[in-house]
Amino acid sequence: MSIHLKYSFYQYIWIFIAGCYLGYGIETLWCLIKNGYIESRKALVLGHLSVAYGMGAVLLTMLLVNFEHSPLWQVFLIAFVSGTVVEYICSWGQETFFHTVAWDYSHLPLNINGRVCLLYSLFWGVLGVGWVKLVIPLCTRLFDKVHISFEGVIIIGFIVFFIFDAALSATAAVRMNQRAQGIEPRNHYEEFLDVHYDDETMHKIYANSKSADQ
Numbered sequence: 001m002s003i004h005l006k007y008s009f010y011q012y013i014w015i016f017i018a019g020c021y022l023g024y025g026i027e028t029l030w031c032l033i034k035n036g037y038i039e040s041r042k043a044l045v046l047g048h049l050s051v052a053y054g055m056g057a058v059l060l061t062m063l064l065v066n067f068e069h070s071p072l073w074q075v076f077l078i079a080f081v082s083g084t085v086v087e088y089i090c091s092w093g094q095e096t097f098f099h100t101v102a103w104d105y106s107h108l109p110l111n112i113n114g115r116v117c118l119l120y121s122l123f124w125g126v127l128g129v130g131w132v133k134l135v136i137p138l139c140t141r142l143f144d145k146v147h148i149s150f151e152g153v154i155i156i157g158f159i160v161f162f163i164f165d166a167a168l169s170a171t172a173a174v175r176m177n178q179r180a181q182g183i184e185p186r187n188h189y190e191e192f193l194d195v196h197y198d199d200e201t202m203h204k205i206y207a208n209s210k211s212a213d214q
Contacts, residue, residue, distance in 0.1 A: 006065045010155050011143050015061055016054040017158065023053020031208075039207045044169040045197060049162075052090055059086060060131045061139070068136060072129055079128020084121040091115035098173045100209040172197040 007015070020043075027041035027050060043051040063082055067075050092115060095101050104114045111117035148154065175185075175193040185191045 010151055012058055013155050015139065016058050019057025020049040020051060020054035023050035024048050040205050041208060044165045045172055045205055046165045060128060061136060064128055064132050065136055068132055075128050075132050076125040080121050080125035083124025084116050088115045099177050102209045172202060176202050
């Protein structure tokens with residue numbers, strides 16, 4: 001069986017955007033149900049994007065779109081393995097580059113360094129089955145029926161905004177770590193970050209994250 005992407009580049013961007021906002025909404029709702037209050041669950045300092053969910057949506061679609069007619073056990077296994085690997089990499093990357101952690105499964109059985117565990121890997125597998133049976137067919141119908149004027153302009157605009165937001169978020173996180181080490185701002189941009197993205201602001205934006213040293 002040949003591997004193909006099925007959807008266009010623009011369509012995968014739409015899937016990414018939908019995944020980001022859907023993930024943000026789910027996380028926010030879950031926090032409200034669990035804790036009784038609304039707490040920030042976004043991944044970047046601007047907008048309300050939950051990037052991990054957007055990446056997961058694109059990954060699941062790209063991997064599973066070729067297995068729509070495969071046995072469910074095979075779909076489950078692919079989603080189980082790929083979701084676990086991506087979750088581990090995301091956790092490692094956040095801790096390595098930003099010195100923070102957003103989730104810790106150390107208290108759950110059969111976990112690997114607290115980054116992944118059997119329970120959530122099973123969730124990935126179940127999600128993959130649902131993705132093949134529900135989400136991919138829905139995406140196909142929507143893309144066949146809905147055509148957006150100036151789609152290219154909208155997508156390019158989003159990409160530019162996303163790159164800017166990601167760069168700002170990364171430098172704000174790095175600067176927060178520098179402040180914790182007592183490093184003074186060395187230029188006007190770092191002074192800007194200290195004013196507009198101070199520790200209090202960053203803790204509100206990333207309320208679910210904690211220092212890797214804790």
